[in-house]
Amino acid sequence: MSKQTDEFYNHFSIFYPLVDVFLKSQKRKLFNEINDVPFGRLLEIGVGNGTHLQHYKQHDIFGIDTSLKMLEIAKKQKGYQADLRRMDGENILFEDCSFDYVVLSHVIAVVDDPEKVLSEVFRILKPSGKIFILNHFTPNNWLACVDYLFQPFASAFHFKSVFRINNLKAIKEFKLLQEINCGFLSYFKIFIYQKQ
Numbered sequence: 431m432s433k434q435t436d437e438f439y440n441h442f443s444i445f446y447p448l449v450d451v452f453l454k455s456q457k458r459k460l461f462n463e464i465n466d467v468p469f470g471r472l473l474e475i476g477v478g479n480g481t482h483l484q485h486y487k488q489h490d491i492f493g494i495d496t497s498l499k500m501l502e503i504a505k506k507q508k509g510y511q512a513d514l515r516r517m518d519g520e521n522i523l524f525e526d527c528s529f530d531y532v533v534l535s536h537v538i539a540v541v542d543d544p545e546k547v548l549s550e551v552f553r554i555l556k557p558s559g560k561i562f563i564l565n566h567f568t569p570n571n572w573l574a575c576v577d578y579l580f581q582p583f584a585s586a587f588h589f590k591s592v593f594r595i596n597n598l599k600a601i602k603e604f605k606l607l608q609e610i611n612c613g614f615l616s617y618f619k620i621f622i623y624q625k626q
């Protein structure tokens with residue numbers, strides 16, 4: 431991730447509790463899915479301020495983020511056990527085939543190179559490992575207009591407003607297992623993929 435994006439999230443960390451409130455219902459659905467799969471080694475990329483970490487009910491949890499400020503806040507959270515490290519999702523410093531699950535919650539549209547992140551996820555996942563992706567996805571309805579209208583300003587907030595998962599070449603290396611709608615007009619979705 432670029433230094434500029436990293437600095438943005440260091441400054442943005444003080445506002446993140448407001449974002450947490452907005453994302454609460456979506457993350458509840460995400461954790462229902464994650465907590466329903468068998469115990470395994472799980473990596474969350476872009477762990478942010480870590481307020482949600484207490485919702486993991488099982489698994490051996492690792493979390494990475496590029497923002498030092500976010501990680502400082504995350505390490506002060508209580509009620510969870512996780513190994514938190516400063517690391518870039520585009521250059522993951524874990525061995526091949528070392529995780530059963532990877533979580534990308536509102537991350538794939540904010541990283542500089544989502545293709546690189548997905549390639550790294552594929553590399554570190556064990557055979558038949560799963561990736562859980564929660565994000566906004568530009569729909570095929572009138573809400574797409576909102577994404578296109580916001581596109582000129584999106585870079586100032588370090589995210590891609592127009593974003594479709596199927597436009598990513600690297601996602602084709604995974605098999606889609608499930609698509610779950612979250613919220614208004616399916617603007618937010620959870621995708622569960624498996625390494626083939």
